[in-house]
Amino acid sequence: MTAASQTIEVGGARPYRIRIGPGLLDHGAALAAHVRGRHVLLVSDSHVGPLYAARVVAALNAHTPAQVVVACVAAGETAKSLDGFAALLRELADLGATRDACVLALGGGVVGDLAGFAAACWMRGIDIVQLPTTLLAMVDSSVGGKTAIDLAQGKNLVGAFHPPRAVFADTTTLRTLPERELRAGFAEVIKYGAIMDARFLDWLDAHADALLARDDAVLAPAVARSCAHKAAIVARDPLEHGERALLNFGHTFAHAIEAEQGYGGDVMNHGEAVAAGMLLAARLSATLGLATDADAGRLQALLDRFGLPTAMPPGLSADALLARMRMDKKAAAGGLRFVLWDRPGTARLVADVPDDAVLDVLRPA
Ligand SMILES: NC(=O)c1ccc[n+]([C@@H]2O[C@H](COP(=O)([O-])OP(=O)(O)OC[C@H]3O[C@@H](n4cnc5c(N)ncnc54)[C@H](O)[C@@H]3O)[C@@H](O)[C@H]2O)c1
Ligand SMILES: O=C(O)C(=O)C[C@@H](O)[C@H](O)[C@H](O)COP(=O)(O)O
Numbered sequence: 001m002t003a004a005s006q007t008i009e010v011g012g013a014r015p016y017r018i019r020i021g022p023g024l025l026d027h028g029a030a031l032a033a034h035v036r037g038r039h040v041l042l043v044s045d046s047h048v049g050p051l052y053a054a055r056v057v058a059a060l061n062a063h064t065p066a067q068v069v070v071a072c073v074a075a076g077e078t079a080k081s082l083d084g085f086a087a088l089l090r091e092l093a094d095l096g097a098t099r100d101a102c103v104l105a106l107g108g109g110v111v112g113d114l115a116g117f118a119a120a121c122w123m124r125g126i127d128i129v130q131l132p133t134t135l136l137a138m139v140d141s142s143v144g145g146k147t148a149i150d151l152a153q154g155k156n157l158v159g160a161f162h163p164p165r166a167v168f169a170d171t172t173t174l175r176t177l178p179e180r181e182l183r184a185g186f187a188e189v190i191k192y193g194a195i196m197d198a199r200f201l202d203w204l205d206a207h208a209d210a211l212l213a214r215d216d217a218v219l220a221p222a223v224a225r226s227c228a229h230k231a232a233i234v235a236r237d238p239l240e241h242g243e244r245a246l247l248n249f250g251h252t253f254a255h256a257i258e259a260e261q262g263y264g265g266d267v268m269n270h271g272e273a274v275a276a277g278m279l280l281a282a283r284l285s286a287t288l289g290l291a292t293d294a295d296a297g298r299l300q301a302l303l304d305r306f307g308l309p310t311a312m313p314p315g316l317s318a319d320a321l322l323a324r325m326r327m328d329k330k331a332a333a334g335g336l337r338f339v340l341w342d343r344p345g346t347a348r349l350v351a352d353v354p355d356d357a358v359l360d361v362l363r364p365a
C-alpha cells in the first residue's frame with residue numbers, strides 16, 4: 001500500500017478491510033489477492049466504466065490468470081432494478097461463473113448495491129469486492145453489506161445482507177465526480193456527525209470550502225472518519241437488529257421521496273433526498289419535543305453550506321409520501337418508526353410516531 005493510504009478494519013464474523021487512498025485501483029496484487037477462482041465479473045456503469053475499468057482490468061491481468069469480464073449497466077438509479085439484476089445474472093451465467101468467482105463493483109452506490117445483490121444471489125453467494133468511485137459509495141454504500149434493488153413500490157425493497165471481502169476506495173477517482181454527486185455524498189457524511197459525532201459536524205462546518213474544493217488533505221480524513229463510524233456500527237449490529245437503524249436517519253422521508261418521484265429523469269438523487277429527509281426528521285424531532293428548533297436550524301445551515309436541499313421537491317403529495325413510508329423497512333405492524341434526533345451527535349429509533357406529526361412537517365404552514 002502507498003504511505004498515503006489508510007486502512008480501517010470492519011470487525012464481526014467475517015472481518016474485512018476498507019482501504020482509502022490514492023491510486024488503489026492500480027494495486028493489482030492487492031485486488032487479485034481476493035480472486036480465488038477463474039472468473040471475475042467487473043461491474044461498472046456507463047460513466048465510470050469508460051473512465052476506470054481498463055485500469056482495473058490491466059491491474060488484475062498482471063496478477064491473476066483469472067478471466068476478467070466487464071459488464072457496464074446504464075448510469076443512474078434506474079439500473080438498480082429487476083431488469084438490471086437479471087442482466088447481471090445473465091453475465092455471470094455466460095461467464096460460467098463458479099462458486100469461487102468474484103464480482104468487483106466499480107462505481108457508485110447504484111453499482112455497489114446492484115452488483116452486491118447479484119453476488120449475494122449467484123449460487124447463493126459469491127465473493128464481492130467493492131471499488132467505490134463516488135463520495136457517497138466510499139463513506140457509506142460500499143461498507144456494511146446492505147445490497148438491494150428498487151421496485152416501483154419502494155426503494156431497496158428486495159435485497160440481502162452480503163458483506164464485501166474488501167473495499168478499495170481510490171480517492172483520485174473523486175476528481176472526475178460531477179459536482180452535484182460530490183455534494184450528494186456529503187449528506188451521508190453529515191449524517192454520521194448528526195447521529196454520533198457532534199464534533200465532526202463542527203469540523204465539517206469549518207472545512208466546508210476545502211472539502212468542496214476536493215482538497216485531499218481534508219477529503220481523505222472525512223472519508224476515513226465516516227467509514228470508521230459506519231464500520232463500528234455494522235461490526236456491532238450487522239443485520240440491523242438494533243443500533244444500525246440509526247444509519248437510517250433521514251431515510252424514511254428520503255426513500256419515500258425517491259420512490260414517489262420515480263427513479264429516473266431530473267429527480268432528487270439519494271444523497272439529496274437524505275439531506276432533505278434529515279431536516280424533515282430534525283423538524284419532526286423538534287415537534288415531538290426532542291431536538292430543539294435551534295438544532296434543526298444549525299443542521300439546515302450546514303446542509304446549505306454543502307449546497308444540499310433542505311425541503312421536499314415541489315409537487316409531491318404529503319399523503320402519498322405518508323403511504324410510501326408504511327413500506328419502510330423499519331415500519332412494523334404497529335406503525336411507523338423513525339430515527340429521531342435528541343441533539344447533534346445523538347439519535348434514537350422512535351416507534352408509534354403519530355401520522356399527524358409527520359403530516360405537519362410535510363405540510364409546513
Ligand atoms: N448499501 C448501502 O448501505 C447504501 C448506502 C447509501 C446509499 N446506497 C445507495 O447508493 C445509491 C446512490 O449511490 P451514488 O450516490 O454513488 O449514486 P450513483 O451510483 O448513481 O453515482 C452517481 C453518478 O456519478 C457517476 N459517477 C460515479 N463515480 C464517478 C466518478 N468517479 N467520476 C465520474 N462519474 C462518476 C455515476 O455514473 C452516476 O451517474 C442509491 O441507490 C442508494 O440507495 C446504498
Ligand atoms: O447501512 C445502513 O444500514 C444504512 O442504512 C445506510 C443508508 O445510508 C443506505 O441508504 C441504506 O441503503 C438504507 O438501507 P435500507 O435498509 O433503509 O434500505
Ligand SMILES: [Zn+2]
Pocket residue numbers: 140188251270274
Ligand atoms: Zn443512504
